[in-house]
Amino acid sequence: MSTNETETEVIPSYKDIVPIAAPKPIKKLKPARKQVKPGDVVKTETVQTGKEYNIWYNKWAGGDREDSYSNKTKSQTRCNIRRDSGLTRANMTGMKYCCIFFARGCCPYGWECEYLHTLPDVSMTLPDTSKDCFARDKFADYRDDMGGVGSFNRQNRTLYVGRIKETGTGPETEEVVTRHFKEWGAIEKIRVLQYRSVAFVTYVHEYHAQFAKEAMACQSLDNDEILNVRWATEDPNPQQKSPKSGAWRKLDGDALQEGEVMDEEEDGDEPGAKRRRLEIENGDDSGGEEEPPSPQQQQSQPQGPPKPASLLSTDMLESLKYFAEIRKQNGGTPIQQQPRAAPKAAALVLGDYGSDDED
Numbered sequence: 001m002s003t004n005e006t007e008t009e010v011i012p013s014y015k016d017i018v019p020i021a022a023p024k025p026i027k028k029l030k031p032a033r034k035q036v037k038p039g040d041v042v043k044t045e046t047v048q049t050g051k052e053y054n055i056w057y058n059k060w061a062g063g064d065r066e067d068s069y070s071n072k073t074k075s076q077t078r079c080n081i082r083r084d085s086g087l088t089r090a091n092m093t094g095m096k097y098c099c100i101f102f103a104r105g106c107c108p109y110g111w112e113c114e115y116l117h118t119l120p121d122v123s124m125t126l127p128d129t130s131k132d133c134f135a136r137d138k139f140a141d142y143r144d145d146m147g148g149v150g151s152f153n154r155q156n157r158t159l160y161v162g163r164i165k166e167t168g169t170g171p172e173t174e175e176v177v178t179r180h181f182k183e184w185g186a187i188e189k190i191r192v193l194q195y196r197s198v199a200f201v202t203y204v205h206e207y208h209a210q211f212a213k214e215a216m217a218c219q220s221l222d223n224d225e226i227l228n229v230r231w232a233t234e235d236p237n238p239q240q241k242s243p244k245s246g247a248w249r250k251l252d253g254d255a256l257q258e259g260e261v262m263d264e265e266e267d268g269d270e271p272g273a274k275r276r277r278l279e280i281e282n283g284d285d286s287g288g289e290e291e292p293p294s295p296q297q298q299q300s301q302p303q304g305p306p307k308p309a310s311l312l313s314t315d316m317l318e319s320l321k322y323f324a325e326i327r328k329q330n331g332g333t334p335i336q337q338q339p340r341a342a343p344k345a346a347a348l349v350l351g352d353y354g355s356d357d358e359d
Contacts, residue, residue: 032086032102032117034110041076041106074226075218077105081119081183088113096126097135103214119185120207133207134214146230150210157188157209158232161199161216165223170194177201180221184212200232 050060079102088099088111099115101107107117120133130138130152138152150156161181166173174192177199181187185208191200203209216229312320 029085029087029091029118031111032088032113033084035079035084035102035105035107036077038108072218072226072228074220074224075104078219079103079105079215085118087111088115088117090114090116096121096124097131098133098211100134100136100214103134103211104217105215120205120211122205122207132210134210142231146233150231155206156231157204157206158200158202159209159213159216160228160230160232161201162197162228162230163225164197164199164221164227165225166194166197167223173199176221180219181212181216184208184215 052061053059054061084102084105088109089095090097090113093114095115097115098120099107099113099117102113102115102117107113110117115135126133132138132149136149138149140151140153142148142151146160159181161177164173164177170192173194174190177192178187178190181190181201184203186204187201188204189200189202191202193199201209201212203212213229213231216227219227219229221227
């Protein structure tokens with residue numbers, strides 16, 4: 001007996017269908033645009049206060065150096081990462097350095113530039129660690145004004161930002177500084193010195209600090225000021241100094257601990273046992289020889305009369321004896337040594353002084 005079984009299809013309703021989010025398409029960079037046209041940026045010379053022109057350094061000398069930054073003019077261009085970033089010839093040739101004119105917002109080449117028009121890629125290692133992200137050579141020491149490229153002896157991720165016009169409280173100034181500087185990379189810490197118009201901006205990566213230093217030089221925040229951006233003299237980040245100082249501190253602590261243990265072990269030992277143990281540790285075990293007497297034993301032993309010191313050396317005495325034997329063999333009378341006269345006691349009176357004429 002056979003039964004006919006019918007299969008029915010269950011059609012899910014639209015309520016049971018869970019929509020699957022489509023993956024976001026990877027945004028491709030477009031060709032970099034030309035930030036300025038040739039001739040748009042007019043370079044104006046600052047007012048020279050010097051009296052003598054130094055042809056070696058190509059600048060005026062003898063002027064007012066203390067207020068030299070007040071002669072700076074506000075930058076005419078500024079980089080916009082979202083609008084200006086794009087592909088250049090460097091993406092095809094493998095160039096890993098960024099364009100410094102792109103950071104300043106005045107590169108006229110656009111996609112024809114030989115350098116990158118993007119923020120520095122922190123996952124990419126630069127071919128030369130003695131250069132910054134703009135392929136400029138670093139120096140061993142910082143400049144006196146803490147400007148310029150920087151030093152290759154210390155990793156500095158902190159920028160000094162001066163000449164800030166404060167119009168509010170400390171948190172408000174910190175919010176303004178964060179809004180303008182976060183465009184150039186991830187910020188780790190910002191410290192604002194209220195009523196001193198100074199802020200310290202610490203980035204997570206050094207490359208972003210180098211880029212931000214050039215991008216914000218002679219720029220303004222919200223109050224049309226001219227910022228003074230340079231390297232900080234000391235990185236306030238404790239993690240920057242902890243690896244080296246921590247290692248030295250650990251070594252010093254271990255050495256002090258070992259010294260204290262050795263002192264505790266040697267406090268209850270006698271001098272002879274301590275000297276014996278040091279000889280065994282140094283590999284100078286003599287295999288059962290007697291130990292040298294201690295200073296107390298040396299003082300207790302009787303000492304003979306001191307031998308008179310001779311003015312003649314041993315070789316001279318042997319030579320005299322040899323010539324005396326030869327004289328004796330030849331029939332000569334031996335030379336008799338005359339007893340030496342005891343020296344007279346020295347006196348303070350000049351009359352007691354002896355001379356050869358008195359003999």
